[in-house]
Amino acid sequence: xxxxxxxxxxxxxxxxxxxxxxxxxxxxxxxxxxxxxxxxxxxxxxxxxxxxxxxxxxxxxxxxxxxxxxxxxxx
Numbered sequence: 001x002x003x004x005x006x007x008x009x010x011x012x013x014x015x016x017x018x019x020x021x022x023x024x025x026x027x028x029x030x031x032x033x034x035x036x037x038x039x040x041x042x043x044x045x046x047x048x049x050x051x052x053x054x055x056x057x058x059x060x061x062x063x064x065x066x067x068x069x070x071x072x073x074x075x
Contacts, residue, residue, distance in 0.1 A: 005031040012039055026053065029060060036060040 010030020026041035041053045
């Protein structure tokens with residue numbers, strides 16, 4: 001049984017292995033109203049010296065393609 005993300009929740013994990021220095025420090029996903037998004041985060045420091053996490057969000061295309069393939073097979 002595959003993991004199913006609960007509605008309106010998500011998780012962010014420390015990256016186990018960075019492929020290069022531009023790779024995210026954190027990765028994860030979240031589900032908003034049934035749509036799953038991929039999340040990536042990088043540790044940063046502002047000019048004033050404050051630490052923060054810069055985020056990138058995009059639709060989970062792999063899951064979307066799988067769902068589209070599943071829908072095509074039912075026809």
